[in-house]
Amino acid sequence: MKRECSISALGIVLLLAGCNAEKPPAHKSSESIAKPHQTLSQLTQADIDLLANNLQVQFIHQSNQASDRCDKSKTDGLCFAAKFRFTTPIDLPLAGWSIYYSQIAPLHNNDSDLFQLEHLNGDLHRLTPSNKFTGFKANTTYEIPFRAAFWSLAESDIMPNMFIVADNLAPRVIQSTKPAIDPETQMEFLPFVQSYTNYRDHFQRTPADSTPWLDSHGFYQRNLALGTELTDVSRVIIPTPKKVIFPEPSSDINLASGIQVTLQGVERSQVDVALKRLASLGIKEANNGLTVKLAVKADSNKIIGSYSLTATQAGIRITGVDASGVFNGLQTLASLITLNKPVIPMVTIEDEPLYEFRGLLVDVARNFRDKNFIIKLMDQMSAYKLNKLHLHMGEDEGWRLEIPGLPELTEVGAQRCFDPNEQKCLMPQLGAGIDPSSKNNGYYSVEDYKEILTAATARHIQVLPSLDMPGHSRAAIKAMEARYNKYSALEQKDKANEYLLYDPNDKTQYSSIQFYNDNTINACQESSYAFVKKVMTEVKKIHNDAGQPLTRYHIGADETAGAWLDSPVCKAFIENNDKGITDMKQLGAYFVERVANMLADMGIEPAAWSDGLEHTKANNMPAVVQANAWGHLPWGAHHTLSELVNRNWQVVLSIPDVTYFDFPYEADPKEHGYYWASRRTNTEKVFQFMPQNIPIHAEFWLDRQDNPFVIDDTLQVDASGKTTHQPMKESKTYFGLQGQLWSENVRTDNMAEYKIFPRLIALAERAWHKATWAVPYNYLGAKYDQTSGVFNENLKHQRDQQWRLFANALGQKELPKLDKANVTYRLPTVGAKVEQGVLYANIAFPGLTIEFKDGNKPWTTYNEPTAVGDNVQVRAVTKDGQRKGRSVSVVVL
Structure with missing residues (x-):
């Protein structure tokens, strides 16, 4: 989701095996899947097990510069070259099997005579032996060169859990393709992927790609800007309050004896989570503790969540405009604490958020994260004053919320296994493997979801559920097809058709941005809207029962890829409708408008992605609309932003250049993640973001190939005098800021946390606090590039000095x-050099521990420049010593 064709998000499996008389005509994709190679020998389960246990697979990336061998009819003729290498320690004279595997981008072509490769649907591919294959010979190498779409720039592009199948036998995952966990970093890696080592072939997109591949010396040089001494962070509060006064002279307030809390106008349940966090940091409640008075005093002139805090030797007082303000004040108190130092400075604070909407999206649809992960995550969201959880629960690859009355959504749509008919589960995709009980499968029961909502309320977080539609809906479509088949078999035709989401006779050939050909709900049939109404009625009831009324719902509405053009139902709709729809291209907007108004009639405000909204007519939409804007800055994101803001809609910035936490922290093939809009999105880049002024970033950021770009935000008209762009209207601004964790290749809880933290802390800083160095938006319009100089040297100096303080606060507190x-959380790559036999090292978050390894000697803590040999490695270590960062070799100068 939120992708463009140059990377293609990982896809979904489709393999339908035909239909009986009671089923509708098979969903068209089944016809595009070639039959496996004819069985040449009768296989047994023991044969399949032997092959799965002994076949050694390697993935070898050869070159991104492979355009001369690409299929010019696909993906703009762009592809990379790679190969599979197979070996076995024993003879395996077998045929009659197929290997299924997931691959980020679809196949272009392959060169093997012994094996056939084919792209099925989404990310699913299949490998079968040809007539020339006579079996694997022991210790013989078999290579299958192929080309696939666009580029591969990260080793995490490759998907694990290739599996082998044969007729009437249990499928088996090929053991050599399973992921492994590094015991020191606790991160997943793929042992069968050969390391990417070559700059031109493995690291560059194109010859125009100027992205530097930083080595230890490059990181060392970059970290020098932080200075060589630790900075005092005892007075740093994250996120930064609007107004802070530290009285002088001052003395520290000792909280070693704890705190004694009194409440006025606020319930204990409304602040309990914050008080428990203080206790976990060593500040516990005690009868003889320092008095902490918590009170609510309403102030309609301030944004919800605002508060004041005064801390003196006589006690602490926190007054919020509401309970969330009191809660936020307690989190500010926690921010002043350094572990094992129960003291804070005397301080007076007046604080309010920059944005009312401060959010994080978590995609649990592609790869599931259970309720315990979500609640733990909300603990940290609330610690840094984020207040919106956009929970993405419905996608092509999975449906993750129980809906009473529609059990198929979770019985089929929440599980992945090998079921070619997809009547019991979805086929495996995204390297999910074939075990339906895998942690990456599953769903929230009604009670699970209520528990999440209750926990969110206690943390002053609003949950915005999202079950994407009409695109990104394959899990729902297949689940409702299974429902159709079930009730057709019972001869209950009305019930079978009640929630059918596709036109069985639709022959439209289309491909979504993730290369699906069957993932879009039909916008022309009434059963689609009956489904939406049923789902939303049930979700609203769950919210009400949990005590967090559903006031806003995210439709999704994005990336609808040319569906319906050949649908008889839609052709009839166009011919006979009285709604002014005259063109198939208008159907996407019609769906969004209709669903948005359906929600409004239920008392629910609609939200959706910008590309699903920009084609709607504002006068056909409800009065309140949230638009998540996700355009890429070098590709003109500011055009859509201005248009949607000028519609008086609530625009939430979801800019991929800086808020997509599935992207890598640094540009390195070892760094995990997608990279279609940014090769590196480290914590400093998030800190640098000026959300009030999007165009200004052209002055100091580069495009995805590290080249300069221009943003022209002036008034623009075409030859006929029609306005094609205008700046935001005077006094208009954005409603909020949201980070995104898309999860296509995020298979573990540890990896999910690694992606989110510590970037989430910088996101919270930007959503809550308006930086003193931020350039105001120019409502008259302006043009920005690397030479325009509006963000001048003085402002850069202010920003960099504040970043130094922020980075120290991260490392030390x-x-x-x-x-x-x-x-x-992610530990940063250590910067280091060996010069004249002496090791020098530094780190992006001063205060973290650095270790080095000199040759075969044991790892040692680095404290100061040290004499070493020429074979040195460095790594970061958590303060508690329990986890290590990725080690790198040190450059010898």
Whole structure:
């Protein structure tokens, strides 16, 4: 989701095996799947097990510069070259099997005479032996060169859990393709993927790609901007309050004896989570503790969540405009704490958020995260004053919420196994494997979801559920097809057709941005809207029962890829409708408008992605609309932003250049993640973001190939005098800021936390606090590039000095708190050099531990420049010593 064709998000499996008389005509995709190679020998289960246990698979990336061998009819003629290498230690004279595997981008072509490769649907591919294959010979190498779409720039592009199948036998995962966990970093890696080592072939997209591949010396040089000494962070509060006064002279307030809490106008349940966090940091409640008075005093002139805090030797007082303000004040108190130092400075604070909407999207649809992960995550969201959880629960690859009355959604749509008919589960995709009980499968029961909602309320977080539609809906479509078949078999035709989501006679050939050909709900049939109404009625009831009324729902509405053009139902709709729809291209907007108004009639405000909204007519939409804007800055995101803001819609910035946490932290093939809009999105880049002024970033950021770009935000008209772009209207601004964790290749909880933290802390800073160095938006319009100079040297100096303080606070205060909470955040790559036999090292978050390894000697803590040999490695270590970062070899100068 939220992808463009140059990377293609990982896809879904489709293999339908035909239909009986009671089923509708098979969903068209089944016809595009070639039959496996004819069985040449009768296989047994023992044969399949032997092959799965002994076949050694390697993936070898050859070159991104493979355009001369690409299929010019696919993906703009762009592809990379790679190969599979198979070996076995024993003879395996077998045929009659197929191997299924997931691959980020679809196949272009292959060169093997012994094996056939084919792209099925989404990310699913299949490998079968040809007539020339006579079986694997022991210790013989078999290579299958192939080309696939676009580029491969990260080793995490490759998907694990290739599996082998044969008629009437149990499928088996090929053992050599299973993922493994590094015991020191606790991160998943893929042992069968050969390392990417070559700059031109493995690292560059194109010859125009200027992205540097930083080595240890490059990181060392970059980290020098942080200075060589630790900075005092005792007065740093994250996120930064609007107004802070530290009185001078001052003396520290000792909280070693704890705190004694009194409440006025606020319930204990409304602040209990924050008080428990303080206790976990060593500040516990006690009868003889320092008095902490918590009170609510309403103020309609301030944004919800605002508060004041005064801390003196006589006591602490926190007054919020509402209960969430009191809660936020307690989290500010926690921010002043350094672990094992129960003291805070005297301080007076007046604080309110920059944005009312401060959110994080978590995609649990592609790869499931259970309720315990979500609640633990909300602990940290609330610690840094984020207040919106966009929970993405419905996708092509999975449906993750129980809906009473529609059990097929979770019985089929929440599980992945090998079922070619997809009547019991969805076929495996995204490297999910074939075990339906895998942690990456599953769903929230009604009671699970209520528990999440209750926990969210206690943390002053609003949950915005999202079950994407009409695109990104394959899990729902297949689940409702299974429902159709079930009730057709019972001869209950009305019930069978009640929630059918596709036109059985639709022959439209289309491909979604993730290369699906069957993932879009039909916008023309009434059963589609009956389904939406049923789902939303049930979701609203769950919310009400949990005590967090559903006031806003995210439709999704994005990336609908040319469906319906050949649908008889839609052709009839166009011919006979009285709604002014005259063109198939209008159907996407019609669906969004209709669903948005359906929600509004239920008392629910609609939200959707910008590309699903920009084609709607504002006068056909409800009064309140949230638009998540996700355009890429070098590709003109500011055009859509201005248009949607000028519609008076609530625009939530979801800019991929800086808020997509599935992207890598740094540009390195070892760094996990997608990279279609940014090769590196480290914590400093998130900190640099100026959400009030999007165009200004052209002055100091580069495009995805590290080249300069231009943003022209001036008034623009075409030759006929029609306005094609205008800046935001005077006084208009954005409603909020949201980070995104898409999960196509995020298969473990540890990896999910690694992706989110510590970037989430910088996101919270930007959503809550308006930086003093931020350039105001120019409502008259302006053009920005690397030479326009609006963000001048003085402002850059202010920003960089504040980043130094922020980075020190992370290393010295905040990351140790995450250790305490057992959060697996990313440890930065250590910067280092060996010069004249002496090791020099530094780190992006000063205060973290650095270790080095000199040749075969044991790992040793680095404290100062040290004499070493020429074979040195360095790595970061958490304060508690329990986890290590990725080690790198040190450059010798």
